[in-house]
Amino acid sequence: xxxxxxxxxxxxxxxxxxxxxxxxxxxxxxxxxxxxxxxxxxxxxxxxxxxxxxxxxxxxxxxxxxxxxxxxxxxxxxxxxxxxxxxxxxxxxxxxxxxxxxxxxxxxxxxxxxxxxxxxxxxxxxxxxxxxxxxxxxxxxxxxxxxxxxxxxxxxxxxxxxxxxxxxxxxxxxxxxxxxxxxxxxxxxxxxxxxxxxxxxxxxxxxxxxxxxxxxxxxxxxxxxxxxxxxxxxxxxxxxxxxxxxxxxxxxxxxxxxxxxxxxxxxxxxxxxxxxxxxxxxxxxxxxxxxxxx
Ligand SMILES: Cc1ncc(C[n+]2csc(CCOP(=O)(O)OP(=O)(O)O)c2C)c(N)n1
Ligand code: SF4
Ligand SMILES: [Mg+2]
Numbered sequence: 001x002x003x004x005x006x007x008x009x010x011x012x013x014x015x016x017x018x019x020x021x022x023x024x025x026x027x028x029x030x031x032x033x034x035x036x037x038x039x040x041x042x043x044x045x046x047x048x049x050x051x052x053x054x055x056x057x058x059x060x061x062x063x064x065x066x067x068x069x070x071x072x073x074x075x076x077x078x079x080x081x082x083x084x085x086x087x088x089x090x091x092x093x094x095x096x097x098x099x100x101x102x103x104x105x106x107x108x109x110x111x112x113x114x115x116x117x118x119x120x121x122x123x124x125x126x127x128x129x130x131x132x133x134x135x136x137x138x139x140x141x142x143x144x145x146x147x148x149x150x151x152x153x154x155x156x157x158x159x160x161x162x163x164x165x166x167x168x169x170x171x172x173x174x175x176x177x178x179x180x181x182x183x184x185x186x187x188x189x190x191x192x193x194x195x196x197x198x199x200x201x202x203x204x205x206x207x208x209x210x211x212x213x214x215x216x217x218x219x220x221x222x223x224x225x226x227x228x229x230x231x232x233x234x235x236x237x238x239x240x241x242x243x244x245x246x247x248x249x250x251x252x253x254x255x256x257x258x259x260x261x262x263x264x265x266x267x268x269x270x271x272x273x274x275x276x277x278x279x280x281x282x283x284x285x286x287x288x289x290x291x292x293x294x
Pocket of ligand 1: 080081082083098099128129130131132133156158160161162163164169
């Protein structure tokens with residue numbers, strides 16, 4: 001079913017770049033239980049990206065795309081920032097919104113999809129930076145949660161405005177001096193996960209992207225819960241290695257260091273009782289299916 005939706009027009013097949021043909025032919029559309037382990041064997045829906053080499057955002061983007069439960073019926077909403085450089089290469093329907101407006105666009109989109117395709121599952125996933133989610137877009141982010149709009153918001157938290165050269169963001173850590181914020185951050189990092197919980201999100205996770213299996217699990221949970229239960233929020237630390245002067249392996253180490261107990265990106269999770277119940281039901285169904293097929 002899925003590959004019927006994304007095809008190359010036969011007349012243009014010969015002139016399409018080999019990478020694109022490979023993407024269409026090898027992508028994991030429709031594959032049961034797709035996940036980050038498919039990366040490397042089949043295209044995970046990114047042809048290529050134009051982020052800095054080794055940027056953790058690029059890894060995280062791949063893990064997320066590989067983990068979407070229903071990529072052919074998912075619409076992603078992006079915002080201006082480094083992530084917006086990747087969206088043109090992504091084989092999932094996506095909308096580029098004006099900086100900060102992403103959650104308002106996603107709210108309208110979710111409603112429009114339910115009217116246009118009644119009874120059909122259509123997932124909406126917002127993916128934006130911390131500047132877009134917390135600073136300029138905070139009103140739109142919160143209002144979508146207050147309305148209990150059923151979609152997932154993912155924030156790539158690199159603790160600054162990377163795409164414009166390193167300005168201060170509300171999620172920047174206290175005392176940090178960035179290239180375009182020479183005075184240093186004067187106050188603590190804003191606690192958006194707690195605000196998300198208080199604002200109606202049924203599932204909130206705050207972590208780094210150092211462990212692909214964890215990213216896969218939380219993305220699947222967040223999308224499935226947003227479908228049935230309510231808004232979900234993931235805040236993922238994707239350090240800007242250009243700003244902090246590190247290479248990709250050092251960037252990975254930076255994530256490992258900052259997720260240790262007591263550090264600012266230690267794993268945090270908030271799940272409502274209703275959401276826990278739904279996740280338990282999904283788990284039970286999976287066990288039932290594997291018992292039948294074993
Ligand atoms: C309405 C509007 N205001 C400001 C900008 C300039 N601008 C572009 S990207 C950006 C910062 C993005 O920061 P963030 O959301 O944290 O994403 P990152 O680049 O760090 O991944 C800003 C302020 C813009 N493009 N549009
Ligand atoms: S500027 Fe920073 S966040 Fe943006 S692509 Fe480069 S390393 Fe990644
Ligand atoms: Mg940022």
